[in-house]
Each structure stands twice: as structure tokens, then as C-alpha cells.
Amino acid sequence: MYQTTLAPVNDLSQLALRLSTIGNVIIYLLIALGFIYIIWNIVQYFIKGKEGDESRHEAGMHIFWGIVGLAIIFSIWGLVNILIQTFGTSTTNLPNIPSADFVNSNSLQQGGVNGQSNNGGGGLFSGGVNVGVTVGN
Numbered sequence: 001m002y003q004t005t006l007a008p009v010n011d012l013s014q015l016a017l018r019l020s021t022i023g024n025v026i027i028y029l030l031i032a033l034g035f036i037y038i039i040w041n042i043v044q045y046f047i048k049g050k051e052g053d054e055s056r057h058e059a060g061m062h063i064f065w066g067i068v069g070l071a072i073i074f075s076i077w078g079l080v081n082i083l084i085q086t087f088g089t090s091t092t093n094l095p096n097i098p099s100a101d102f103v104n105s106n107s108l109q110q111g112g113v114n115g116q117s118n119n120g121g122g123g124l125f126s127g128g129v130n131v132g133v134t135v136g137n
Helices: 012-047 054-087 105-110
Strands: 098-100 133-135
Touching (some): 012 054
Antiparallel strands (some): 098 133
């Protein structure tokens, strides 16, 4: 059901993906902690003494700074997403780059380009032209 071990990092793109996943988890935790902090201080604000009480004023300042902290987290998160969309660094927007698949025998047995059948049947050197090239995934 769940993966119990982390896959090894083999290249720079996998490292970047791993670091971005860890960063996303940290951001979600910071947002959750900030929200809990604000709620806790709202409860403390109403529980504390009268309006002129110093502890009530302190709880009010904690609420204020908690909201400012969440605003900073959300604004930085938004700016990072704007930069990702602007410069096209998202992993979902990768261009399809043609690649020669000489190792995978399935593409050679299916024949043609992208698994399309050619006139000579399947396999390399079996009649028609079979270049064994796959495009994309």
C-alpha cells in the first residue's frame, strides 16, 4: 500500500524532486502550526481577564503576528509558484524529447515508430523499415 523505503536518488532531477517534496511537507506543517497558533491565541484572548488586562493585550498581539506570519508564508509560496510558472520549471511541463530506445526490446518487436506497425512485420531487419525510436514516454 505505502512505500516503506525511499528510492535512491540517481540524478539531479530526482534530488530536486525529493527536496521539493520535503519543502512542500515543511510548508504544510508551518501553515498548520500557524493556524493552530492563531486559534490557540484567539481562545486565550477570550479567556483572559478584562479589556485592560496586559495578558489579553499580549494574546491579541500574538494573534496579529500569527496572521502576519501566515501572510508571509502564503505570499512567498505564491511568489515561488509564479516563478515556476513564468520560467516553466514545473516537471509537468517538460517537452517531449525523442529518444532512441535500443535497450527496450518491446519497441523493436512492435515495429515502426511509436509502436506503429510497418509493412514488414515486427522486429529489426525483418522486412520493412524499423528504426526502434520512441517519442515521449
